[in-house]
Amino acid sequence: MKSEIKEKIEFLRAELHRHNHNYYVLSTSVISDYEYDMLLKELAELETKYPEFDAPDSPTKRVGSDINKEFSQVRHKYPMLSLGNTYNIGELRDFDGRIRRFLGENADYQYVCELKYDGTAISLNYKNGKLAQAVTRGDGEQGDNVTDNARTIRTIPQDISAFSKDFPAEFEIRGEVLMPRKVFDNLNIERTEAGESPMANPRNAASGALKLQNSAQTAKRKLDAFLYFMMSENLPTNSHYDNLQRAKSWGFKTPDHTRRVNTIDEVFEFINYWDTARKDLEYDIDGIVIKVDDLTLQERLGATGKSPRWAISYKFKAEEACTKLLSVDFQVGRTGAITPVANLEPVQLAGTVVKRASLHNADVMRALDVRIGDSVYVEKGGEIIPKITRIEPSLRTAESVEFQYATHCPECGTELVRSDEEANHYCPNPNCPPQIKGKIEHFVGRKAMDINMGEATVKALFDAGYVKTIADLYDLSREQILKLDGFKEKSAQNLLESLGESKLVPFERVLFGIGIRFVGATVAKNLAKAFKTIDNLANADLETLTHIDEIGERIAQSVIDFFKNEENRIIINRLKSAGLQFEIVETESASDKLKGASIVLSGTFAKHSRDELKAIIERNGGKNVSSVSKSTDYFLAGDKVGPSKFAKVNEFGIKIISEDDLLEMVK
Numbered sequence: 001m002k003s004e005i006k007e008k009i010e011f012l013r014a015e016l017h018r019h020n021h022n023y024y025v026l027s028t029s030v031i032s033d034y035e036y037d038m039l040l041k042e043l044a045e046l047e048t049k050y051p052e053f054d055a056p057d058s059p060t061k062r063v064g065s066d067i068n069k070e071f072s073q074v075r076h077k078y079p080m081l082s083l084g085n086t087y088n089i090g091e092l093r094d095f096d097g098r099i100r101r102f103l104g105e106n107a108d109y110q111y112v113c114e115l116k117y118d119g120t121a122i123s124l125n126y127k128n129g130k131l132a133q134a135v136t137r138g139d140g141e142q143g144d145n146v147t148d149n150a151r152t153i154r155t156i157p158q159d160i161s162a163f164s165k166d167f168p169a170e171f172e173i174r175g176e177v178l179m180p181r182k183v184f185d186n187l188n189i190e191r192t193e194a195g196e197s198p199m200a201n202p203r204n205a206a207s208g209a210l211k212l213q214n215s216a217q218t219a220k221r222k223l224d225a226f227l228y229f230m231m232s233e234n235l236p237t238n239s240h241y242d243n244l245q246r247a248k249s250w251g252f253k254t255p256d257h258t259r260r261v262n263t264i265d266e267v268f269e270f271i272n273y274w275d276t277a278r279k280d281l282e283y284d285i286d287g288i289v290i291k292v293d294d295l296t297l298q299e300r301l302g303a304t305g306k307s308p309r310w311a312i313s314y315k316f317k318a319e320e321a322c323t324k325l326l327s328v329d330f331q332v333g334r335t336g337a338i339t340p341v342a343n344l345e346p347v348q349l350a351g352t353v354v355k356r357a358s359l360h361n362a363d364v365m366r367a368l369d370v371r372i373g374d375s376v377y378v379e380k381g382g383e384i385i386p387k388i389t390r391i392e393p394s395l396r397t398a399e400s401v402e403f404q405y406a407t408h409c410p411e412c413g414t415e416l417v418r419s420d421e422e423a424n425h426y427c428p429n430p431n432c433p434p435q436i437k438g439k440i441e442h443f444v445g446r447k448a449m450d451i452n453m454g455e456a457t458v459k460a461l462f463d464a465g466y467v468k469t470i471a472d473l474y475d476l477s478r479e480q481i482l483k484l485d486g487f488k489e490k491s492a493q494n495l496l497e498s499l500g501e502s503k504l505v506p507f508e509r510v511l512f513g514i515g516i517r518f519v520g521a522t523v524a525k526n527l528a529k530a531f532k533t534i535d536n537l538a539n540a541d542l543e544t545l546t547h548i549d550e551i552g553e554r555i556a557q558s559v560i561d562f563f564k565n566e567e568n569r570i571i572i573n574r575l576k577s578a579g580l581q582f583e584i585v586e587t588e589s590a591s592d593k594l595k596g597a598s599i600v601l602s603g604t605f606a607k608h609s610r611d612e613l614k615a616i617i618e619r620n621g622g623k624n625v626s627s628v629s630k631s632t633d634y635f636l637a638g639d640k641v642g643p644s645k646f647a648k649v650n651e652f653g654i655k656i657i658s659e660d661d662l663l664e665m666v667k
């Protein structure tokens with residue numbers, strides 16, 4: 001019996017260590033937070049019941065370390081404890097009961113309810129009103145010194161003495177660094193375009209950005225911070241809530257929607273409200289934090305090892321649905337990366353019908369032990385495509401067999417390869433049809449050459465044998481195009497004209513279009529700006545490349561490899577002969593008609609793409625801003641702008657202009 005318990009404890013520890021590693025080091029997770037917490041809870045209960053099996057390195061003893069050896073380590077003055085979790089209203093009643101028993105039946109106390117932002121924790125130290133140090137949670141005892149990076153976050157004040165004078169000479173304020181959902185979505189679109197795998201969730205993206213080695217890059221990630229707890233020997237009041245109000249008056253961004261309540265039933269009301277209302281927030285929240293307000297009572301309640309007794313977090317369960325896995329497709333991307341995608345029996349989830357879900361890669365599939373015919377749970381997180389979080393073992397049939405991952409490319413039959421550092425398998429055949437078609441589709445795409453050609457035309461040109469590389473596009477003849485299904489004189493003429501116009505597309509977009517791995521639109525822009533011509537870029541060495549904004553070693557190496565390849569050099573030379581732009585054309589700022597104006601753009605537009613409009617604004621001295629605030633000058637409204645946006649615009653009294661108005665203004 002005892003040996004069985006020991007075995008169980010060891011099994012749970014191994015599982016949790018493995019999931020920790022997946023989560024913190026690999027930035028992927030194969031189980032949901034809920035399941036992780038259930039495993040941790042099971043282990044904690046066993047350890048309490050059987051203290052003889054306690055171990056100092058048990059996963060229950062640490063809050064998960066995110067220490068990066070590149071940063072210096074700082075010991076926290078006050079340890080950064082992590083909160084106990086529950087998914088269960090009944091356990092919140094127990095929490096309340098424990099506090100009442102501890103403080104006595106007649107104790108008078110209030111709770112503060114806060115939204116639990118899904119970001120990464122930070123502790124800020126202020127001396128004489130100036131930000132002195134910013135440290136991550138780390139292992140709770142010590143964390144990474146990320147002061148330089150934190151300084152790039154605009155909502156973290158550098159100096160509060162301009163706002164007020166009544167703050168303590170030294171204090172710490174803690175909170176959460178997070179990435180707005182919209183910034184996260186854009187980041188993932190950019191990564192996908194550059195042939196990289198998308199980030200798993202905004203939390204990983206925020207913590208990754210906070211730990212970039214170059215703080216200029218951190219700044220570009222548009223992080224935000226909410227601060228929610230103050231510590232000092234000289235706090236202004238004895239109430240956590242009131243202290244936060246003070247912090248707010250000193251210029252700190254404290255969370256909106258924080259509420260002080262008198263009873264646990266009011267806490268439940270708060271939870272019920274936010275369980276639905278959270279969908280309208282600009283940030284992801286994953287639960288509610290409940291704290292005892294009175295600091296003296298907090299101190300009396302104290303902590304149990306790693307968590308305080310005076311606070312708890314209630315986590316929302318992610319919406320999930322159970323359905324049947326019908327089959328798995330292996331998709332081949334333009335870089336040759338293989339992505340397994342699950343075909344599901346259609347099921348309703350969060351208001352939409354889900355038929356497909358991502359399975360990421362072979363490791364994830366193995367960890368899930370997912371098999372054809374299994375009943376699987378799908379969950380919708382920050383991602384566009386839902387993911388499978390676990391299977392339902394009780395519904396597995398006796399005939400089910402272990403899933404065999406593809407060994408050969410489903411499109412060309414070449415044996416797949418996988419390097420040690422990569423999570424995905426690759427098809428190494430440069431002549432693999434979906435890779436070629438993918439490269440051409442990328443090249444003609446709107447953000448690259450913007451050639452008037454859809455997926456079907458690319459396929460037809462490829463199947464007919466006319467276009468095998470992007471350079472072949474410029475050798476197309478009218479006769480060839482007319483031989484394709486559905487093309488007539490007029491449409492053939494249009495296509496040829498569009499190809500002709502693409503020769504005026506600026507260098508940075510050509511550079512993006514040629515599809516160097518890891519070179520997305522932003523990186524291409526930076527490279528074009530730095531090197532001016534493709535020849536300079538082709539001759540650059542690793543050191544020169546890595547000195548450019550946002551270019552790390554991995555991108556630099558990819559650029560070098562690209563130009564080392566003989567076939568690529570031939571393609572570039574042919575494109576040069578065709579007359580494409582391989583040099584930056586310095587354009588003076590067209591005008592300063594929009595000088596200093598900050599403009600928010602929203603919706604879809606008839607005459608120009610959003611990117612083109614942004615370029616027009618920049619060329620005329622204006623500034624593109626991503627969200628509406630008091631200091632916004634113009635709101636450039638296209639079609640399909642939501643009513644809530646307009647409400648905000650009107651609230652701030654911002655002038656609304658149309659696309660035509662803008663074009664008139666810069667004329």
Ligand SMILES: [Zn+2]
Nearest residue numbers: 409412427432
């Ligand atoms: Zn292939």
